Amino acid sequence: MSNLHGLFQYPIPMKLYQKWIVSFALLLGFSYLMQWQGSALKNSFTPMGIVHLEFAQTAELFQKIVASWDVQTLRWNIAIDFLYIPIYTYFFQLTLSIFAHRHRSKLVQQMGILLKNAIFLAFFCDLAENTGMIISLMGFHASIIYILTFWLAGLKFAILGFSLIYILVSIPTLFFRTKQN
Template sequence: MKLNQKWIVSFALLLGFSYLMQWQGSVLKNSFTPLGIVHLEFAQTDDLFQKIVASWDIQTLRWNIAIDFLYIPIYTYFFQLTLSIFAHRHRSKLVQQIGLLLKNATLLAFFCDMAENTGMIISLAGMHSSIIYILTSWLAGLKFAIIGFNLIYILMSIPALFFRTKQH
């Protein structure tokens, strides 16, 4: 499969699973948790974790976490492929290196998200440990920071695709 075909497939999967996650997790959004599962990811205390879970249907939450385990490799592949494409389009070596650094950091986001989901599952199973809540929250923060930097790099690099392609 050609690179542009791989990118189209990865983008289509990203959009499809993003929609699925939003649709399936929509019932996790309420006046107490307007951001849905994101509130649970950042719950740093047992009291807050239990209050959030009590406001939801537990089966819906479990399904949302299960679907997220499928979503993680999809967004990881998309970001790695996209960052690689954009990094190689820049003329500046520094901007290329930043793109490749972010591409590699996407693997860290992958492991953070897997561990974060595992932390939520452990907490849902009844192991209420403040260290698990804190680690889950910090891992979520690191994951979102990496994804945020990836998105900024990609958005700022879009003009490079059209106007400043690297000469080979």
């Protein structure tokens, strides 16, 4: 661990680095768990698994997707997702904070901080989206639930996508940043 830590021009404080390693390990572990447990939700009709359900805009499509799955597997996947949400939120918050503070450009720093704060919105979107799916699974089929779930999922994925792009584009700053005078 210390060898990787030593690669950085400006080392991340050890305590923060250790938190990041733990958050990354949890993210990887739960990502694997979600994929493994949710693999039964992937079929020719829903190759992306539960993502298809998140974007089902009508009761008819929602019910058709659910009919192609084992409902107990779906319920477990949603339950695990409720544990996954704070894990990916913490990882993204921590990672975006680290990268935002390492950029020289104030604009790029502000974008990182904006995304770091937007992760909270993704957190609440995901909670609401899961709640919408649970409400629909319980038999309440109001079209507003499907529309809200669709838009909340879209907003969540947009925030996570922009955050991931920011992180990937920022990776070289950890390795190649030179000391400011």
